[in-house]
Every structure is written in C-alpha cells, then in structure tokens.
Amino acid sequence: MTTPLLLSSAALDPVGPAARGPVISAFLIFTGLCLLWVLTLASQDERPEGLYTADRSLSPVFNGFALAGEYITVVALFATSGAIALFGYDGLASAVDSVLALGVLLLLARKIRDSGHYTLGGLFSLRASGRGPRTAAGVVTLVITMPLLIVQLRAAGISVALLIGMSSDTAQVACTVLMGCLVAFFAAVADLRGTGFIQVVKVPVTLVTLAVVTLLALEKFSWSPGGLLDAAVEQSMAPDGYLSRGLWAHTTGLGPLNTISDHIVVVLGMAMMPHLVLRIAASRTGWGARRATSIAVGLTGAFYVLLITTGFAAAAVVGGERIGAVDANGQAAPILLASGVLGHGSTARVVLITTVACVAFLAVLTAVTSLTFAAAVSLTRDVFARTRRPLSDAGELWALRAGVAALCVGGVALSAALHRYPVEFLVTFSLGVAATCVFPALVYSFFWPGFDHRGLVWSVYGGLTLCVVLTFFSPTVSGTTYALWPDAAFDWYPFHTTGLISVPAAFLLGWLGSRKPTDTRGIRVHAERELS
Numbered sequence: 001m002t003t004p005l006l007l008s009s010a011a012l013d014p015v016g017p018a019a020r021g022p023v024i025s026a027f028l029i030f031t032g033l034c035l036l037w038v039l040t041l042a043s044q045d046e047r048p049e050g051l052y053t054a055d056r057s058l059s060p061v062f063n064g065f066a067l068a069g070e071y072i073t074v075v076a077l078f079a080t081s082g083a084i085a086l087f088g089y090d091g092l093a094s095a096v097d098s099v100l101a102l103g104v105l106l107l108l109a110r111k112i113r114d115s116g117h118y119t120l121g122g123l124f125s126l127r128a129s130g131r132g133p134r135t136a137a138g139v140v141t142l143v144i145t146m147p148l149l150i151v152q153l154r155a156a157g158i159s160v161a162l163l164i165g166m167s168s169d170t171a172q173v174a175c176t177v178l179m180g181c182l183v184a185f186f187a188a189v190a191d192l193r194g195t196g197f198i199q200v201v202k203v204p205v206t207l208v209t210l211a212v213v214t215l216l217a218l219e220k221f222s223w224s225p226g227g228l229l230d231a232a233v234e235q236s237m238a239p240d241g242y243l244s245r246g247l248w249a250h251t252t253g254l255g256p257l258n259t260i261s262d263h264i265v266v267v268l269g270m271a272m273m274p275h276l277v278l279r280i281a282a283s284r285t286g287w288g289a290r291r292a293t294s295i296a297v298g299l300t301g302a303f304y305v306l307l308i309t310t311g312f313a314a315a316a317v318v319g320g321e322r323i324g325a326v327d328a329n330g331q332a333a334p335i336l337l338a339s340g341v342l343g344h345g346s347t348a349r350v351v352l353i354t355t356v357a358c359v360a361f362l363a364v365l366t367a368v369t370s371l372t373f374a375a376a377v378s379l380t381r382d383v384f385a386r387t388r389r390p391l392s393d394a395g396e397l398w399a400l401r402a403g404v405a406a407l408c409v410g411g412v413a414l415s416a417a418l419h420r421y422p423v424e425f426l427v428t429f430s431l432g433v434a435a436t437c438v439f440p441a442l443v444y445s446f447f448w449p450g451f452d453h454r455g456l457v458w459s460v461y462g463g464l465t466l467c468v469v470l471t472f473f474s475p476t477v478s479g480t481t482y483a484l485w486p487d488a489a490f491d492w493y494p495f496h497t498t499g500l501i502s503v504p505a506a507f508l509l510g511w512l513g514s515r516k517p518t519d520t521r522g523i524r525v526h527a528e529r530e531l532s
Helices: 017-041 048-056 060-071 074-087 089-115 120-124 131-164 169-189 192-219 225-235 255-271 274-281 286-317 320-326 333-340 347-382 393-417 425-447 453-472 499-515 521-531
Strands: none
Touching (some): 017 131, 017 169, 048 274, 048 393, 060 192, 060 286, 074 089, 074 286, 074 320, 074 333, 074 347, 089 120, 089 274, 089 286, 120 131, 120 274, 131 169, 131 274, 131 333, 131 347, 131 393, 131 425, 169 393, 192 274, 225 286, 255 499, 274 286, 286 320, 286 333, 320 333, 333 347, 425 499
C-alpha cells in the first residue's frame, strides 16, 4: 500500500550531490559527540528517586528550559512548520494550540509538585487507594507513549533519508531503525537530570537556528515581513484559501465542531503528557514548578513564533508545490528552506543544512528519550514495584532499564512495520487519550473531595474506550483519502479527533461513578492524608 503522506520515491534532492558528503560527515561527527556526551552525563546514582526526579533539586530556570525543550520535538519542528507552509491558517492554528497547552499546565503545576507524586499512578491514587488506579495509569501511559514513539521515529527516518538523498522505502526504514538504535542507546543510560542538560542545550540552539534561517529568508524580500507573507500566499498551492480555515484535508468539510474538538485535544492533551508531569514533579517546590512553567511558556512561545515564520518563509522561498512534491505533509519544509536561502556551492549553505539536521537529531534524541524514560518510570513504580514482592533498589533500576529497552525495541519495530501506512493520526489519538483520561482525573483529584476509586476507574477506562472506538470509526481510519484504510468506509463518527465527545464524557463518568453509593470513608481518609 502506498500513500501520499510519505516521501515520494522520486523526491527532490534538497542537499545536492556536491554538498552531501560534507553534510553527512559533519552530521555523523555531531552524532558521535552527542553519544559521548550522553555517556559523560550517565548517572552513577543507584537510588531510584535520584534517577527519576533528580532528588527534586532542579532550579526553576534549569527546569524551565528543560520543560520548553520537551515541546521542541521532531514532529513540531518538521510537521508543524510543514503544515504552515502547505496549509497556512490550519497549520498556524495547531501551533497556537501548542502554546496554549502550557497555560493549562501552568494552572496545575503547583498542585502536581505539592502532591509529592511524579507518575500518573501516584496522582490517580490521591483519592483512590489500591492497585487499580496505578494499573489504570500504567495502561494509559503506554497507550499515550507508543503511538508517539512510532510517529517520532518514523519522522526521524524520513528526515535522515531526505538528508542523504535516498528516499526509497528501504532507505527510509533503514534510517528509522538506525535512528531508533541510537536513541535507544541514549535512553538506556539516561536519567532525568542528564536528559535535562540535553534539553537545556537544545532550546537556544534551536531558537538561534530558526532565527538565522528566518533572517536569511527575510533578506530575500528586502527585510519586509509583509512581502514574505505575500510571497507565501502567491507561492502556495491554493492562494485564495491559504489564510482561511479548511485548506488542510483533515479539516475540509467537517465544520466548526471538528475545529473545536481539535482545539480541545491539542490544548489539553499536550499539557497532560506523562513526561511533562515527571519534569514538573522534579522542581524543588510548588512555587518553583510554577516558575519553571512560566519560563517554559515564554521560551515555547518564542519557538513557535519562529516556527510559524519558518513555515511561511518556506512557502515563500521554496514554494508549496515543491514542498508538497517531496512530502504531502510538508515535513521536508525546514531542510528545503535551509537549502534554498543560500546559493548552491557555498560553505555557509552546507553549514546551515548541517545545523538544521543536527537540531532535528537533538529533537529526536530528547523527545523519544523523555517519552520512554517517563513511561518506564511509570511502569516500574506503578506496576512492577506494586507486586506482592516489592523490588529492591537494584531490582527497580533493572526493571527501569528493561522497560526502556522494551519500549524502544517495540517502537522501532512498529515504526518500521507501519512505515508505508499513514499513521499521522496516532499523534492526535495519543493527545486525545491524554486529554480524556488524564485531565479529568487530575482535575477531580485536585479539586473534588468526593472523587473516589469507582469514579476514577469509570472516568479513565470509560474515556479510553471512547477514544479507541471513536478513533476507529473516524475519518482518520477509513472513508477519506488520508485514512489508514482509504478504500473502506465505516467512518460514522464525523470528526477528526475525539475530544468533543470523550472529554465531557470522561468528566461525566467520573462524576457518576463517584456519586454511586459506596463506602468511601477509608478512601477519603487516605486522600486527606495524601493531600496534607
């Protein structure tokens, strides 16, 4: 099965044969240096708490930069800028939602840190005792993490294949596996403090790189932002609708309710990722957590402003038709822009393309490591350590490393197996699960004393079931040209995402479950003790 959402086998070569050798050599040197740096950052601490939360010793500034780095993923870097370059307003709206998500996290940051817990299982257990809430948290964490791993690794493989000028399916799969192995090596020795250092470095490097690319693009239009935007509209594939809603095929004809559902999923889902909860919990105090989130809001806002400008610059300099010829989702836009703003044959062009490739590698390295590390911590603390035979510190660390390895191997295998399928919908599915299963549960746990074990189970499992069922019967799976199975037609659910139905339903199920007659005296005493 072939799909227009992947790089074409006849893709354009943005690097060129003359520059490819120096670019690949510099990229490999940078990769080797990163891996050496990883080894120097590897923690020798044999205490689980030291690995998981860095003993909650991270300063607000350090954690703020690291938290901003969590939002700079390869999907954001390539897919968001590409969506803006090809689809204009629709891509811009998704970028704005990503910044708003940090506003939601800002509201809950102090509560998360003051709770004393750093996994979803711990937070779910604030008003519900027993293994059930922690098991539910482990299930939700896995369902959120695995789809994101698949998409991140796949995007990384496509980007590297484009960089080396080999866009065949075999080359893309090979690059995906190679990137997955490199990231797995990093994740196997990582801890929260070590990944934080990489995140802190990634933020200024990314911001400076995007700023340079943007300024070089502006120079081509006599330093006129208006001239650049006009050129972006003219060079787009649909000038009349470029700055209006509905150009993106995923939103065409689905109406305003679909747009509301998309906003709900992105804003709430991106705020409720397990690795963000772990990062917030590593702050020294509740005030420090809120301060770190405030810093992250500013840095992430700057990143998305530059990313939006990069998307429009790519449309203006490269042209929508050429970007779409390489990748129907526009994921090649940053590399094509870096290739197009400077003349062929110049050393500066080689340096710029290499820098963009290195930023992409850092984004993959940190994003996948953060996802797998947080998921492994959750499984270790919420599932493996809750058995009848508690794990020793050494056993817990072994379980953590084994969990990281298993997640990476599973992610690479699934990413390679699903390479020829349009799996971009897995991103919105993961965000939908986070928005549906995590956000209502945390709101109830923090602010409603009557929330209990039954309400939590109903909310989490009921919301998860709705997400799976509604996604399966949505236009992302069948009935549309961009669907997983475009030739089938069982898309009776009319929206692209589940948030409009699943999030209110999860709140309702949590309320109904907690309202049923039950003996909650012991559970409420437990909750008061946890929250005190």
